[in-house]
Amino acid sequence: MILFYTDDIKDGIATLPPEEARHCLQALRKQAGDTIHFVDGKGGFYEGEILEASRKKCTLNIKNEQQNYQAPGFHLHIAIAPTKNISRLEWMLEKATEFGISEVTPLLCQRSERKNIRTDRLQKIMLTAMKQSLKAYLPQLNELTSFKDFIRKNISADATNFIAHCHENEVLPHLKNAYTKGMNTTILIGPEGDFSKEEVTLALQNAYQPISLGTSRLRTETAGLAACHIVNLVNW
Amino acid sequence: MILFYTDDIKDGIATLPPEEARHCLQALRKQAGDTIHFVDGKGGFYEGEILEASRKKCTLNIKNEQQNYQAPGFHLHIAIAPTKNISRLEWMLEKATEFGISEVTPLLCQRSERKNIRTDRLQKIMLTAMKQSLKAYLPQLNELTSFKDFIRKNISADATNFIAHCHENEVLPHLKNAYTKGMNTTILIGPEGDFSKEEVTLALQNAYQPISLGTSRLRTETAGLAACHIVNLVNW
Numbered sequence: 050m051i052l053f054y055t056d057d058i059k060d061g062i063a064t065l066p067p068e069e070a071r072h073c074l075q076a077l078r079k080q081a082g083d084t085i086h087f088v089d090g091k092g093g094f095y096e097g098e099i100l101e102a103s104r105k106k107c108t109l110n111i112k113n114e115q116q117n118y119q120a121p122g123f124h125l126h127i128a129i130a131p132t133k134n135i136s137r138l139e140w141m142l143e144k145a146t147e148f149g150i151s152e153v154t155p156l157l158c159q160r161s162e163r164k165n166i167r168t169d170r171l172q173k174i175m176l177t178a179m180k181q182s183l184k185a186y187l188p189q190l191n192e193l194t195s196f197k198d199f200i201r202k203n204i205s206a207d208a209t210n211f212i213a214h215c216h217e218n219e220v221l222p223h224l225k226n227a228y229t230k231g232m233n234t235t236i237l238i239g240p241e242g243d244f245s246k247e248e249v250t251l252a253l254q255n256a257y258q259p260i261s262l263g264t265s266r267l268r269t270e271t272a273g274l275a276a277c278h279i280v281n282l283v284n285w
Numbered sequence: 286m287i288l289f290y291t292d293d294i295k296d297g298i299a300t301l302p303p304e305e306a307r308h309c310l311q312a313l314r315k316q317a318g319d320t321i322h323f324v325d326g327k328g329g330f331y332e333g334e335i336l337e338a339s340r341k342k343c344t345l346n347i348k349n350e351q352q353n354y355q356a357p358g359f360h361l362h363i364a365i366a367p368t369k370n371i372s373r374l375e376w377m378l379e380k381a382t383e384f385g386i387s388e389v390t391p392l393l394c395q396r397s398e399r400k401n402i403r404t405d406r407l408q409k410i411m412l413t414a415m416k417q418s419l420k421a422y423l424p425q426l427n428e429l430t431s432f433k434d435f436i437r438k439n440i441s442a443d444a445t446n447f448i449a450h451c452h453e454n455e456v457l458p459h460l461k462n463a464y465t466k467g468m469n470t471t472i473l474i475g476p477e478g479d480f481s482k483e484e485v486t487l488a489l490q491n492a493y494q495p496i497s498l499g500t501s502r503l504r505t506e507t508a509g510l511a512a513c514h515i516v517n518l519v520n521w
Contacts (some may be wrong), residue, residue: 263521
C-alpha cells in the first residue's frame, strides 16, 4: 500500500501538498476517480477518491476515515544530542519513526560537537518514514534546545523520565526493567563524548532516573534507537 | 578507550595489519614502549606494549590477555536479503555488530533486487563497529547464498530457527515471546518485496518457525536490526 500525507482537510475534502500531488499524479499516474489512502499525521487514516487532478493540485473526496489509527498507549519522547555526522541522526529518526516515537528534541549538551541542525530536513525524513511504515501519527520534532533549558521545561507529573549515561562507577538498571508498559516517558541520550558530570547531576536532581541500555558501548544514534525499540517492545 | 585489531599473534608477539599500524603510529602517534589494547576478533582481548614502531609495521609484546572476552551465551545468525540501496544493509551490519551478532549470511531471494555485494567492504564496516563498541568477537560474514541453498545447508540440531515475513493471513507470535534466553538461532529476513510464498513454505517445511517483529511495517534493514536487538535483550 502506498500512503500519502496531507494536513489540509476541510468539510470532507482533502488537498495534497504539491510534492505529494506530484508523486500521486505524475509518478504514479493516478487520475480523477481513482482511490488512494492518506494520513494527516495526527492519527487520521483516510480513503479518498481523486476529485481534481491538475498539474500540481490533487483534491480528494473522503470516503472512509478512521481517527486515532493505531494510537500508541504511551507518549515516548527522546531528547538526543545530534551526532557530529548528521546522517547518523537522520537514520536514527527514520528508524525511530518506523518503530514508533511520539516526540523528539535535539539536545545541545556541554560536549556536543554539532551545534546546529536543519529541522526541516529531519522533519521530511520522519514524514517519509511515517508513510513508509503505514503510520498515521507524525512524531513531533522540536527545535534544538540546550540541556539546561530542556531539563527546566520538561517537567511532567504523568511521566517517568530516564537518562542513559556511561559514567562507569555505577551499575544501573536496564531500561527494559525500569520502564513499565503504558508509561509516558522522556529519555535523554548524550553526545559522542557522553553527558558531563554536571548534566547528569542536574538530571538526577530533576527526578530523571539513570538507566543502562546493556553492556555494549553504543554510538549515540544506536543508543537512541535502542531506547526507542525497548519502550515499544515493552508495550507490545 | 581505543581498540585495535589483529589476528596475527604468535608466541606472545602480535603484529598489527598495515592499516591498523598506520592508525596507531601515524594518526595517534604512539611510540615504542607505549601500551595499547587490541582484540583478535575471536574473543581475545589483549594489552600489549609496542616493541617495533616503523613506518608501516607495529609489533606488540603481549602483557595481559583475556580469552572469551564477554562471550555471548548464544549463537545469533541473521540471514538477510541485501537491500537495493546497499548503505541500508551497511548500517544494519554496523548496528547489529554494536548490539551483538555472531554470523550474517546475505540471502539471494526470488524477489531480491540486489544480486551482488562486496563482502570485503561489509566486513570492514563490521570490523570498525567491533572495535568501536569494544567487542572481541568479529561476526562471521558469509558469501551471498541463494535462499534454497541456505535452507538446505543451515540445518542444526541445537538451534531454533525463525522466519520473519509479512504475509497477512496469519497472526504470528512475536519474536520476543518465541525466542528463549540462551537459544542458538537463525533468523531469516526477506527483501523489500518480502519472501515469496514458495520461500515461506520451504522454510516452514524445514522447521523454521514464522514470527512477527511487531505491528509496524519495517524496512528490511530495520527488521534485521530489530530481530538482532530482541535476541540480545532477551539474553540480557
